[in-house]
Amino acid sequence: MKRIFHLCLLVVMLLSACDKKEEIAPGEKPDERLNKTLTDYKNQLVGAENGWKAVLYPDGGAAYSFYIKFNANDRLSMLSDMNASSAATALESTYRLKAMQRPALLFDTYNYMHILADPDPSKSNGEVGAGKYSDFEFSFESVTPEAITLTGNLQGSRLILTKATKDEADNFIKRIAEKVKTFESINNFATYFKKLVIGNSSYDISVDTNLRQITFTYFEGTTAKTFTTDYYYTETGITFLTPFAVGGLNITGLNAIQYNATNRNISFTVNNVAGNIQESARPTRIDVEAARSFFNATGDDYLVAESGFTVNGVPDAYKVSSITNFYFVAFWPKYGTSNGQSYDIFGVVTQNPTSGQLTLFGPAAASRLTTDGRIVYTLLGTVGTQPAGVEAIMTPTIALWTNTQGFYVVTTQYGVDLVSASDGKSWINLYR
Amino acid sequence: MKNYYKILAVFLGFSLLTACTEKENLDTDLVGLGGETWVKGPVDNWLDQNYVSPYNIEVKYRFDRYELALGRVLSPPREDKVIPVMETIKSTWIEPYNLEAGPNFIKKLSPKQFVLVGSASYNSNGTITLGTAEGGRKIVLYVVNDFDKKQKDEVKQMLHTIHHEFGHILHQTIMYPEEYKRVTTDYTASWNDFSLAEARSRGYITEYARSNPDDDFVEMISIMLIEGRTGFNNIVSSAPETARPLLRRKEELVVRYFKEAWNIDFYALQTRTQTAINAL
Structure with missing residues (x-):
């Protein structure tokens, strides 16, 4: 009995024992840690006294540079290399740090950065309802004292912030903007062909400065190939997102770019080898295959031009699209046969706005392929009825189309371009 | 024997008394609780x-x-x-x-x-x-x-939304006269398949008004306020003759509703709204 009693006492004593130090999850609570993380991030952003260099890689391609100074009052000021005014005038807006799925940095009122993500194409120069697939809300990916990497929450763009020095705070965007201006001078070139020469190699290039995209044309045997990469501007030139590697060359970008307005050329270096981009009246190498397959087209289908010829850098120089009720130009190889001679037409299509009926008129010409790969048109007559009052438009258009030097044929993503062989300064874009 | 029980009971009671309580601070700083601040x-x-x-x-x-x-x-x-x-x-x-x-x-x-x-x-x-x-x-x-407040059409577009939604709040608070629902009856869920001219010819002020009587009612309020009395009269007179009495009847009911439910002189409100829009 006594033993049972003692045992019971022991049990009772044990029951009343307690350990006050028990903690299921030791350390700070998740909310405390999250708050501390957000505070630390903000202190780091604000603490960089010379601000941050930022490079934004939109999911839609290319990359854009910014200079951002974060202030403690949840405001920031920003410069960008997007255009001349965004590079010269700092714009203020707000930002905030927020715990979303992950700690996030939100640029929550409009600034230069938002232009890329604007769904209005007139603002972004991108796609309707999508812009250039960029972001303004980012999650922290990795943080070191000198650099912060973030990922866009909606599109998955990448934003890399790097601490700026005093010199960079003053000049980072300024220097980049100069390079933008230098390289975009390529839009002043009057010729269709732009020849990039480096060492013993040369390539035809085309540049879309809106999308920040450069395309190289090179040959494998007799077949023309193209290589396209997005690029972005640096303080010394441009950097390709994908290096161009062909024939022992590996071009990662163009450095030390300079524009010479008198000669209309852009000089640069690649790995200390000098090169330049210059106007060119003819292609580096004529794409004979493209010309032949264009020439041999069966006539089952036509190509469409949205307007007339570009001449000396002026789109639709003869104003074909100003013809009343103009719809499009039907560029139709082997449209018909006359006296055993098949002919092509440069058919201007108009549409009656009320009935919707289409009418076609325009010159007809016989085409031939020269041995070096040019298409030459010889005027035969006209098809349809040319409306009154369009002579001033059609006469120079017909003269250009039937120029005895003919055209080079360049394959593009959407169809072909015909480039005047007489000086390389007139061309027309045709779409399939 | 009894003593044992007593002693045991005392111990048990004592041990219960000494069982510790732990004070937990429930007042922690939750992230984002209470809205964001800046x-x-x-x-x-x-x-x-x-x-x-x-x-x-x-x-x-x-x-x-x-x-x-x-x-x-x-x-x-x-x-x-x-x-x-x-x-x-x-x-x-x-x-x-x-x-x-x-x-x-x-x-x-x-x-x-x-x-x-x-x-x-x-x-x-x-x-x-x-x-x-x-x-x-x-x-x-x-x-x-x-x-841009100089772009009157866009300002009106924006006000259209606000007056429309505010109209809903009004009739959800005090219902409009039942007979409004019987002025026109061909409401349809596929209202968006019909043109504005079609809607007007059937006695609806906008395409969306044909969706249901509630939206019809608030579209009337909205259009009458943003277009003003003259603008509204122009709309009515440009509608086919058969539709005019229907629109007029709806106008009358809106005006009566504002007077009876809210003691507001609708035409005076309309004038003030117009003056404000014109003053932008």
Whole structure:
């Protein structure tokens, strides 16, 4: 009995024992840690006294540079290399740090950065309802004292912030903007062909400065190939997102770019080898295959031009699209046969706005392929009825189309371009 | 034996008394609890003075994804557009009501939140959305970045949304006369398949008015206020002859409703709204 009693006492004593130090999850609570993380991030952003260099890689391609100074009052000021005014005038807006799925940095009122993500194409120069697939809300990916990497929450763009020095705070965007201006001078070139020469190699290039995209044309045997990469501007030139590697060359970008307005050329270096981009009246190498397959087209289908010829850098120089009720130009190889001679037409299509009926008129010409790969048109007559009052438009258009030097044929993503062989300064874009 | 029990009971009682309590601090700082805060700037102060304290209306202009369609590509507003937009709304919506219905009317009945978005909302069918509203509580206004009060059509478009939603709040508080629902009866869910001319010819002021009697009623209020009496009369006289009496009957019922339910002289309100729009 006594033993049972003692045992019971022991049990009772044990029951009343307690350990006050028990903690299921030791350390700070998740909310405390999250708050501390957000505070630390903000202190780091604000603490960089010379601000941050930022490079934004939109999911839609290319990359854009910014200079951002974060202030403690949840405001920031920003410069960008997007255009001349965004590079010269700092714009203020707000930002905030927020715990979303992950700690996030939100640029929550409009600034230069938002232009890329604007769904209005007139603002972004991108796609309707999508812009250039960029972001303004980012999650922290990795943080070191000198650099912060973030990922866009909606599109998955990448934003890399790097601490700026005093010199960079003053000049980072300024220097980049100069390079933008230098390289975009390529839009002043009057010729269709732009020849990039480096060492013993040369390539035809085309540049879309809106999308920040450069395309190289090179040959494998007799077949023309193209290589396209997005690029972005640096303080010394441009950097390709994908290096161009062909024939022992590996071009990662163009450095030390300079524009010479008198000669209309852009000089640069690649790995200390000098090169330049210059106007060119003819292609580096004529794409004979493209010309032949264009020439041999069966006539089952036509190509469409949205307007007339570009001449000396002026789109639709003869104003074909100003013809009343103009719809499009039907560029139709082997449209018909006359006296055993098949002919092509440069058919201007108009549409009656009320009935919707289409009418076609325009010159007809016989085409031939020269041995070096040019298409030459010889005027035969006209098809349809040319409306009154369009002579001033059609006469120079017909003269250009039937120029005895003919055209080079360049394959593009959407169809072909015909480039005047007489000086390389007139061309027309045709779409399939 | 009994003693043992007693001693055991005492021990048990004692041990229960000494069992410890642990004090837990439940008052922790939860992330985001109580809304987000930031250092207030001039825009925040202006909104506080003109919307929050007088009317208890929150105006959200800093982008908040969770207030909006999650997958849409949208832009935040420019800071410099916030005050012009809200000033316009104040002068063309709040103030005419204040003058006609007294200062407590808007305070009591207004939707409690405006959300501003810089860009339009692009729909997959190629259209764009300029404004939306949720249950008379929240109004989302888009294309704030293109706002220009000199563009009268766009200002009217924006006011259209606000008057429309506010109209819903009014009739959800006090119902409009039952006979309104019987003036025209061919309401349809596929209202968007018909043109404006078609809707007008059947006695509806807009395409959407044909959706259901409630929307018909608030579309009438909205159009009558943004177009003014002259504008409304022009719409009626340009409608086919058979539709005119229907529109006139609806007008009469709207005017009667405002008088009977809210003691507001609708035509006076209409005049004040027009004066405010013209003064922009």
